[in-house]
Amino acid sequence: MVTKEEVERVIRETVDEKFVKSVEVDGEGNVRVTLAKDTPNIDDVLIKLHSEIGKLEGVGMITIDRERRREGNEENVQLTEEMILEKLKEVIDPEIGIDVVNLGLIYELKIRPDNTVYIKMTMTTPGCPLTMWILRAVEDKILEIPGVKDAEIELTFDPPWNPDMVSEEYKKKLGLL
Structure with a gap:
């Protein structure tokens, strides 16, 4: 099973730690990483992180999120x-x-x-x-x-x-x- 420490090591090798908001690894090896919305070259970072984390043994599903702030959303819109x-x-x-x-x-x-x-x-x-x-x-x-x-x-x-x-x-x- 992959450990949080292994995932954090790969993250440190891929992106500056100041852009990492959180790292979670559950008991099934599923990994969730949240990056700051101002992470430079975020598309490249997402692809590289997904690829590098995927090389670790015991990794389940990989989710890489970005921080985001939604402004001006209409509360009463009926979504379909x-x-x-x-x-x-x-x-x-x-x-x-x-x-x-x-x-x-x-x-x-x-x-x-x-x-x-x-x-x-x-x-x-x-x-x-x-x-x-x-x-x-x-x-x-x-x-x-x-x-x-x-x-x-x-x-x-x-x-x-x-x-x-x-x-x-x-x-x-x-x-x-």
């Missing part, structure tokens, strides 16, 4: 799953050219009573080099929606993605039907 899915259609997988919704990467969507949006999603392959970029793009798009308090994105590979998960519309466009 349709509104969120439409916004997520703006996140295009650059390697395939299809959005994450029509690609079938979104497995679950919940709007919590406090207007936090929970997404469980996958990638087309576990080794996708754009995983951190896509996860961040999904989070950013959700946070653009007025009334959203926060976004929680969970990455899973169970069940593994397959081409049958592509929407009917895009199966036709791709000649998969």
